[in-house]
Amino acid sequence: MNLKPHERIIVALDGLGLDGSLDTIDELTPYAGVFKVGFDLITRQKADIVAAYAAGKDAKAFWDSKLFDIPNTVGDAAATLAAMPSVGMFNVHCFGGSNMMRAARQAVDEVCLGGSAPSILGVTILTSFDYAQLFQMGLLPPLTEKQRGQDNGKSAIEVMIGGLVLRLAVLAKNCGLDGVIASPKEIRSIRQACGSDFLIVTPGVRPEWAAANDQKRVMTPGEAIAAGADYLVIGRPILKPPPEIGSRVKAAQLILDEIAEAMSTMQS
Ligand code: C5P
Numbered sequence: 001m002n003l004k005p006h007e008r009i010i011v012a013l014d015g016l017g018l019d020g021s022l023d024t025i026d027e028l029t030p031y032a033g034v035f036k037v038g039f040d041l042i043t044r045q046k047a048d049i050v051a052a053y054a055a056g057k058d059a060k061a062f063w064d065s066k067l068f069d070i071p072n073t074v075g076d077a078a079a080t081l082a083a084m085p086s087v088g089m090f091n092v093h094c095f096g097g098s099n100m101m102r103a104a105r106q107a108v109d110e111v112c113l114g115g116s117a118p119s120i121l122g123v124t125i126l127t128s129f130d131y132a133q134l135f136q137m138g139l140l141p142p143l144t145e146k147q148r149g150q151d152n153g154k155s156a157i158e159v160m161i162g163g164l165v166l167r168l169a170v171l172a173k174n175c176g177l178d179g180v181i182a183s184p185k186e187i188r189s190i191r192q193a194c195g196s197d198f199l200i201v202t203p204g205v206r207p208e209w210a211a212a213n214d215q216k217r218v219m220t221p222g223e224a225i226a227a228g229a230d231y232l233v234i235g236r237p238i239l240k241p242p243p244e245i246g247s248r249v250k251a252a253q254l255i256l257d258e259i260a261e262a263m264s265t266m267q268s
Contacts, residue, residue, distance in 0.1 A: 001199065001230045005260040007033035008225070009252070010062055010201065012235035014038060018046045022053050024248075028238070029057045031252035034088060036233060038064040051086035060088025062201075062233075066123055068093035071103035078104040082111035082118055089119040089201075091181060094168040101175035121201055122172030122180045124165045127216070131157040139164065162186060166193055173198055184219035184227065191228035203233040207255055209245060210237035221255050222262040232259070 009032040013021040018041070025035055035054045041047040042065070051061035063081055067074045067090075074092060081090045092104050101122065108117050125134070131153075134140045140160050147156035162185070169180045169190045179199025182190050187200055206218040213236055224232055234255065241251035 001197075003230060004033070005256050005263060006031055008229075008231050008259055009255060010034040010036050010231050010233045011238055011252075012036045012038070012203075012233055013041065013050065014235050014239070015040065016239070018044070018049065021046070021050045024239070025050070025054050025057055025059065027248060028252055029054075029059050031249065031256050032059065032238075034060045034062050034231065036062040036064050039066075048084065048086070051084065055086035055088075061086050063087045063090040063118075065090045066093055067091070067100075067104065068096045069100070071100045074100050075103035075107040078107040078120070079111050082108040087118045089121055089178075091121040091123050092177075094122040094124050094172050094180070098171060098175050101172060101177055105176035119178040119199055120176075121199065122168065122177045124168040124172075124180050124182060124186075125161065127183050127204065131161070134161070134164070162189065166190060169194055169198075179230070181233075183217055184224050184229075185217050187219075187224060187227040187229050199230045200228060201231040201233060202229040205232045205234050205237070207237055207251075207258060209242060209254070210251075211242065221258045225259050225262040226266060 011028055011032045013024060013035055016024055037047040037050050041050055054061045067077050074096060081087045092101060104120055108120060131140060143153040143156060147153045165186045166189050170193055172180050173194045179201060181201045183204050184202055187202060190200055202224050204215045204218050205221050205224050206212055206215060207220055212218050221232055238248055238251045241248060245251045
């Protein structure tokens with residue numbers, strides 16, 4: 001994707017309310033091309049206001065809808081989102097299955113008729129899922145004695161979860177989705193399997209100067225771009241920067257510089 005550095009930054013408008021979200025868009029529009037509206041704004045019925053405001057500033061809104069239902073219902077919701085000019089991207093759960101993902105694709109295509117359409121992204125596996133939960137749900141097999149014997153099964157679990165994420169990403173691509181949300185450690189394998197046009201949107205991004213907070217497997221913005229991410233979802237490092245950084249604008253500018261540097265290294 002031929003994106004400028006600032007177009008690759010998606011600011012997560014988490015816990016800001018309506019006024020805080022609009023102020024954040026005003027403050028950060030020169031440094032970020034996309035603003036993510038999530039369940040908080042959606043359930044307060046403020047998401048459309050925020051999305052339209054971002055669109056008015058020449059930014060995109062990522063509607064973090066995480067759709068997951070029967071194909072007909074998801075198709076209807078996707079059609080509604082596709083009819084909103086301010087929605088630049090939205091997401092569905094890959095676990096909804098191939099018929100559901102295809103229904104979302106078809107609905108968007110029918111509404112947009114080859115014109116500008118929102119990107120549909122697949123959520124593969126939420127990073128909050130660990131092996132125990134995936135096993136409980138029957139999505140991963142039991143660990144063998146041998147696997148347990150080596151590092152308590154840690155590396156076998158990494159391989160299994162990575163394999164499941166990759167499988168879901170390939171399925172999403174085959175169902176016509178435009179891309180997936182993936183944690184930093186899965187970027188390379190998805191890029192390799194799904195090709196250069198498939199969008200990879202990556203949360204869990206932390207500059208060297210930022211706290212990891214509750215994110216477990218982080219990469220710096222430069223590393224994530226070098227690994228093949230198109231977009232980086234960033235919340236707290238920009239919204240609550242450490243005191244030594246000083247301001248949200250400064251934090252965003254530092255991240256922007258890091259992305260630009262990674263891009264120029266890749267081109268040279
Ligand atoms: O503050 P932070 O940079 O950790 O915010 C990351 C954003 O990305 C949050 O909105 C979070 O919900 C979202 N996200 C994530 N991990 C996922 C999917 C989404 O952190 N696997």
